[in-house]
Amino acid sequence: MESDNASAASVGTLFIVATPIGNLDDLSRRAEQVLAGVDLVAAEDTRHSGRLLQHLAINKPMWALHDHNERERASSLLDRIERGESVALISDAGTPLISDPGYVLVKAARQRGIVVTPIPGACAMVAALSAAGLPTDRFLFEGFLPAKAVGRRKALQVLSRETATLIFYESPRRIQGMMADVVSVFGGEREVVLARELTKTFETFYSGAASGVLAQLEEDPNAGKGEYVVMVAGAQIGAGEGASVDADQVLALLLPELPVKKAAKIAAELTGRSRNELYQRALELRESR
CATH class of the missing domain: 3.30.950.10 (Tetrapyrrole methylase, C-terminal domain)
Structure with a gap:
C-alpha cells in the first residue's frame, strides 16, 4: 500500500507566477527558477508569454488559458497536476488573477486539495x-x-x-x-x-x-x-459626504426611541441617503429584531 507521504510527493503544484509589467529586470530570481523547473506553463497569450520565456532561454510546453477557455481547460490542467506535474500560471503582465484569468483554476485547485503557491512580483x-x-x-x-x-x-x-x-x-x-x-x-x-x-x-x-x-x-x-x-482619492468625511455615516448604526440608535417613519427621516438627514430607501431598511431592521 502506498504511504501518505509517497502519495503527497506524487502530486504536483500550481504556481501563480507574477511576471514583469514592462521592465524585464523586475522578474524575480525565484520566478525565473520556478518557470525553469515546472513541467508546463499556462499563459493568457502563449505568443506574448513565449517571448518572455525565449528571453529567459526557457523552453517549456505552453497551454493557452484565458477568459474564453478557462472553464473548459481547468480540469485537464488539474488532472495533470494530480498525476505529479507542476504548472506555472502566468498572465500577459503582472500578477495573475488581478483583472486577469485564473480564478476558476485556482478555486478548483483548492477544492481538489492541490497545493497552490504564489510567486509574488510586479502588480500594476x-x-x-x-x-x-x-x-x-x-x-x-x-x-x-x-x-x-x-x-x-x-x-x-x-x-x-x-x-x-x-x-x-x-x-x-x-x-x-x-x-x-x-x-x-x-x-x-x-x-x-x-x-x-x-x-x-x-x-x-x-x-x-x-x-x-x-x-x-x-x-x-x-x-x-x-x-x-x-x-x-476617496470622498471626504464631512459636509456633503454624509454617506460616510453608517446608516444601519444610525437607525439602530433611533428605532428603539422613534417611529419608523421619523427614524428614517432623521437618518436620511444625517447620511444624505434616500428617505424611502432608509424607511425600507428601517422596516427590515425592526422585523429582524
Whole structure:
C-alpha cells in the first residue's frame, strides 16, 4: 500500500507566477527558477508569454488559458497536476488573477486539495499606488469599469461616496471618456492620479484635481499610448459626504426611541441617503429584531 507521504510527493503544484509589467529586470530570481523547473506553463497569450520565456532561454510546453477557455481547460490542467506535474500560471503582465484569468483554476485547485503557491512580483495596481501620494491605508480596487459611458457613469455614481482610495484600470482609448465621467460624477476638484507605461521608458504620472488631469490628457499627444492605472482619492468625511455615516448604526440608535417613519427621516438627514430607501431598511431592521 502506498504511504501518505509517497502519495503527497506524487502530486504536483500550481504556481501563480507574477511576471514583469514592462521592465524585464523586475522578474524575480525565484520566478525565473520556478518557470525553469515546472513541467508546463499556462499563459493568457502563449505568443506574448513565449517571448518572455525565449528571453529567459526557457523552453517549456505552453497551454493557452484565458477568459474564453478557462472553464473548459481547468480540469485537464488539474488532472495533470494530480498525476505529479507542476504548472506555472502566468498572465500577459503582472500578477495573475488581478483583472486577469485564473480564478476558476485556482478555486478548483483548492477544492481538489492541490497545493497552490504564489510567486509574488510586479502588480500594476500596487506599483502605481505606492508612488501616487494618495492614502494607502484603505483602498478599493475596481478593475475595469463598463466600456459604455452609461454603465460607467452608473458604476461611478455607486462609488461616489466611498471614502477609500479608488483604483481602476483603463485602456488608452477610453481614458479621456472615463476622466470626463469622473469629473461629472465626483466633481472637478476630486484628487486624481493616473499612471501610464509603468516601469517602461516613457512612464508618466498625471496628478491633481480631476478637471486638471483631464486637461493634461487632452494636451498630451502621447496620452493615447499605454495602459492606465487610475487612482481617485476617496470622498471626504464631512459636509456633503454624509454617506460616510453608517446608516444601519444610525437607525439602530433611533428605532428603539422613534417611529419608523421619523427614524428614517432623521437618518436620511444625517447620511444624505434616500428617505424611502432608509424607511425600507428601517422596516427590515425592526422585523429582524
